[in-house]
Amino acid sequence: MAERQIIEPDMDFVREVEGLGGDTLKKCFQCATCSVVCNLTPEKKPFPRKEMIWASWGLKERLLSDPDVWLCHQCNDCSTYCPRGAKPGDTLAAVRNYSFMHYASPQFLGKALGKATYLPLLLAFPVILLLFLMGITGHLNIPEGEIVFAKFIPHTIVDPVFMAVSILVVISIVRGISRFWNGLKVGVHPLNSQNIISGGDFVKLHVIPILVEILKHSRFKKCERSSFRYLAHLLIFYGFIALAAVTGMIFLGTYLLGTELPLSMYNPVNILANLGALSLFIGCTIVISNRLKEKEDKSRSAYFDWVFIIMVYLVTISGILTEVTRLERFAVLAYWLYFIHLVLVFYLLAYLPFSKFAHLVYRTVAMVYASYAQREVELL
Amino acid sequence: MADTKVSDGDVLVIGGGISGLTTAVEAAEVGCRVILVEKEPSLGGRVARNNKYYTKLCPPSCGLEINFKRIKKNPNIQCLTLSEVEAISGGEGNYEVTIRINPRYVNENCTACGKCAEVCVTEIPNEFNLGMDKIRAAYLPHPMAFPMRYVIAPEIIGTEEVKKCLDACKYNAIDLDMKQETVKVKVGAVVVATGWNPYDAAKIDNLGFGKCRNVITNVMMERLASPSGPTKGRIVRPSDGKEVKTVIFAQCAGSRDENHLAYCSGVCCLASLKQATYVREQYPDAKATIFYIDVRALGNYEDFYTKVAGDENISLIKGKVARVEEDPTTADVVVEAEDTLTGDKIKARADMLVLATGMVPSAPGGNIAVTYDEFGFVVSDPSIRGIYGVGCARRPTGVAQSVQDATGAALKAMQSMVRR
Numbered sequence: 005m006a007e008r009q010i011i012e013p014d015m016d017f018v019r020e021v022e023g024l025g026g027d028t029l030k031k032c033f034q035c036a037t038c039s040v041v042c043n044l045t046p047e048k049k050p051f052p053r054k055e056m057i058w059a060s061w062g063l064k065e066r067l068l069s070d071p072d073v074w075l076c077h078q079c080n081d082c083s084t085y086c087p088r089g090a091k092p093g094d095t096l097a098a099v100r101n102y103s104f105m106h107y108a109s110p111q112f113l114g115k116a117l118g119k120a121t122y123l124p125l126l127l128a129f130p131v132i133l134l135l136f137l138m139g140i141t142g143h144l145n146i147p148e149g150e151i152v153f154a155k156f157i158p159h160t161i162v163d164p165v166f167m168a169v170s171i172l173v174v175i176s177i178v179r180g181i182s183r184f185w186n187g188l189k190v191g192v193h194p195l196n197s198q199n200i201i202s203g204g205d206f207v208k209l210h211v212i213p214i215l216v217e218i219l220k221h222s223r224f225k226k227c228e229r230s231s232f233r234y235l236a237h238l239l240i241f242y243g244f245i246a247l248a249a250v251t252g253m254i255f256l257g258t259y260l261l262g263t264e265l266p267l268s269m270y271n272p273v274n275i276l277a278n279l280g281a282l283s284l285f286i287g288c289t290i291v292i293s294n295r296l297k298e299k300e301d302k303s304r305s306a307y308f309d310w311v312f313i314i315m316v317y318l319v320t321i322s323g324i325l326t327e328v329t330r331l332e333r334f335a336v337l338a339y340w341l342y343f344i345h346l347v348l349v350f351y352l353l354a355y356l357p358f359s360k361f362a363h364l365v366y367r368t369v370a371m372v373y374a375s376y377a378q379r380e381v382e383l384l
Numbered sequence: 385m386a387d388t389k390v391s392d393g394d395v396l397v398i399g400g401g402i403s404g405l406t407t408a409v410e411a412a413e414v415g416c417r418v419i420l421v422e423k424e425p426s427l428g429g430r431v432a433r434n435n436k437y438y439t440k441l442c443p444p445s446c447g448l449e450i451n452f453k454r455i456k457k458n459p460n461i462q463c464l465t466l467s468e469v470e471a472i473s474g475g476e477g478n479y480e481v482t483i484r485i486n487p488r489y490v491n492e493n494c495t496a497c498g499k500c501a502e503v504c505v506t507e508i509p510n511e512f513n514l515g516m517d518k519i520r521a522a523y524l525p526h527p528m529a530f531p532m533r534y535v536i537a538p539e540i541i542g543t544e545e546v547k548k549c550l551d552a553c554k555y556n557a558i559d560l561d562m563k564q565e566t567v568k569v570k571v572g573a574v575v576v577a578t579g580w581n582p583y584d585a586a587k588i589d590n591l592g593f594g595k596c597r598n599v600i601t602n603v604m605m606e607r608l609a610s611p612s613g614p615t616k617g618r619i620v621r622p623s624d625g626k627e628v629k630t631v632i633f634a635q636c637a638g639s640r641d642e643n644h645l646a647y648c649s650g651v652c653c654l655a656s657l658k659q660a661t662y663v664r665e666q667y668p669d670a671k672a673t674i675f676y677i678d679v680r681a682l683g684n685y686e687d688f689y690t691k692v693a694g695d696e697n698i699s700l701i702k703g704k705v706a707r708v709e710e711d712p713t714t715a716d717v718v719v720e721a722e723d724t725l726t727g728d729k730i731k732a733r734a735d736m737l738v739l740a741t742g743m744v745p746s747a748p749g750g751n752i753a754v755t756y757d758e759f760g761f762v763v764s765d766p767s768i769r770g771i772y773g774v775g776c777a778r779r780p781t782g783v784a785q786s787v788q789d790a791t792g793a794a795l796k797a798m799q800s801m802v803r804r
Binding site: 033034035036037038039040041045047048049050053054085086087088089301 | 590640641644677721
């Protein structure tokens with residue numbers, strides 16, 4: 005060893021990662037079974053064995069600038085074969101959870117999302133905001149006649165609130181992602197001169213193929229042992245895409261065409277919305293039931309993981325119940341379920357940069373970066 | 385025929401491997417009357433199946449033979465083969481032991497001339513060679529067997545074939561009337577020397593055993609290299625008999641693994657280093673690669689490690705083999721590991737892969753008041769006097785340590801006699 009390396013362990017980081025689901029990381033004895041059984045790891049400098057020792061030694065900077073942490077889709081083959089119960093799969097998930105909090109701004113929101121004690125406060129905010137806005141516009145009474153949600157909470161409240169929230173979310177995400185990208189560039193798999201290409205080539209060679217890969221879920225599919233996770237994620241993913249498309253169409257329809265809600269049950273947009281909801285419901289049900297069945301010694305979901313999937317499930321269920329009660333003309337129930345649904349949607353959207361939801365941008369960016377930095381994984 | 389006569393003893397030793405043999409001899413030579421019970425037809429256990437000991441690389445006949453001689457000339461030892469202890473009752477100084485004796489169908493007249501085997505055609509799996517070849521149903525367990533006496537397998541009892549064996553025997557050594565018997569004897573102390581079994585490598589689903597033809601275990605490698613083994617000592621591939629010019633050893637195959645054996649089996653590192661020398665000696669241009677987590681060669685054994693690792697045709701790579709495949713055209717074995725010192729993945733190809741499988745304690749079974757730990761090893765409980773574990777029944781260990789442990793166990797058994 006010609007070169008001397010000084011290791012500066014960040015023990016607070018180790019404790020935080022342990023608290024976010026990586027509580028077993030210190031059991032690792034570096035046998036490297038994990039790096040071999042993983043179907044998604046590159047041949048050169050494979051993960052997650054090196055991440056395990058970095059986590060154990062508290063080498064925070066390396067882990068935060070390591071795209072490999074995000075190449076993992078947590079099939080848990082590594083944890084299944086781990087001879088020590090060190091659960092590399094859960095440890096990498098915990099590092100990802102830490103990363104959301106680290107890169108998102110403002111940081112106090114990141115911390116709040118990671119602790120159950122702040123959950124009531126995080127939910128109380130949209131409740132109070134909506135009730136306040138409804139109160140000052142005189143909308144706190146259950147309207148008479150046909151159930152039309154805009155009579156209870158008008159577009160003039162919902163749209164500005166969610167527009168403003170969306171803008172803030174985009175700003176936060178962009179800031180987080182640019183810090184993340186800059187960290188990756190100088191991190192453990194740095195770019196070198198041959199990586200530097202034009203913007204057009206970058207999009208053509210690295211962005212578009214990765215987006216296509218995500219749409220196909222081809223990487224997820226390589227996690228053979230847990231094919232149900234691939235299916236569940238695919239259902240949730242396309243459920244969200246369908247509902248996002250529906251939201252966009254309705255927004256445009258309302259303002260450009262003056263479309264009146266509710267739509268007929270046979271309207272294609274409504275059908276798409278119902279299919280999206282069904283897809284989300286089935287996907288979440290699979291995820292939750294499998295997590296409950298998962299053997300504790302192979303994987304254990306942390307609060308951070310549970311709160312996200314449960315929120316998605318609750319948004320789906322409240323949405324479905326809102327529609328059912330509206331169709332069955334239970335006015336009081338329908339209106340208040342709609343209120344609850346909006347509160348939960350607010351939670352998912354407004355706290356996206358700080359929650360596990362943010363994986364959709366961080367993982368995408370890391371996968372693009374890995375392609376750019378030539379950390380290729382052979383896809384079937 | 386007459387029932388087997390077994391007289392009461394001072395010490396019962398369960399298991400006739402190196403630990404049990406040594407305990408029996410040590411106790412008998414200071415005057416204790418010993419009953420040695422072995423479930424196989426001959427003594428020697430796992431050691432008899434080895435090609436060589438580490439680290440002196442001498443054959444197991446050295447060590448076993450001298451013990452057999454000591455047993456033979458010592459009237460204090462009653463040696464019961466094909467026998468198992470069914471139950472033990474009583475306490476220190478006063479145990480009653482129930483022993484089941486299975487029929488050998490061959491008596492002490494046998495001279496091991498082999499005439500019975502010559503006329504026998506039925507073949508049975510050769511247990512001594514771990515089922516790697518077959519043996520005739522009238523057989524000598526192995527060339528060094530003690531007692532040096534043939535066995536008629538139960539498979540041919542009652543057939544015409546066995547009558548031919550009977551006719552072929554000139555010494556009246558075959559006794560087809562032998563029946564399973566149960567005898568009861570009294571002893572003062574019990575030593576459990578039941579040893580170990582190799583871990584079932586088929587349970588390790590990512591290491592290819594049972595799926596790839598040229599993946600074998602370390603205990604199979606001992607038989608393969610042994611002059612009395614299925615290939616007469618030629619180290620060749622099971623698939624096609626090709627000489628093994630490249631060999632890979634996968635350490636900790638099931639050991640130090642919560643999914644299999646959570647403990648270190650203690651001997652596999654040295655066994656693989658030793659087995660690498662078998663291949664290197666037989667084929668001067670052969671190459672061996674050992675994939676390991678840590679090489680556990682403690683104390684003086686480190687010298688052996690240094691010597692073997694110094695061979696330029698033997699490489700040691702830090703990283704556990706975790707995926708094994710067979711090349712369908714060549715039947716070569718392709719293993720995958722991460723070299724943790726370079727941090728890159730390796731795909732290595734070899735003629736044969738040897739899995740360094742570990743030790744599973746082999747309990748005496750039956751109704752015996754012994755305390756076991758969570759893995760099935762006999763616990764040394766100072767509050768329990770009169771029954772003692774020894775050797776690999778007590779912890780995974782090598783031959784030298786087992787022999788030392790056996791001397792200690794003989795002493796403990798004798799102390800139980802004094803307290804009587």
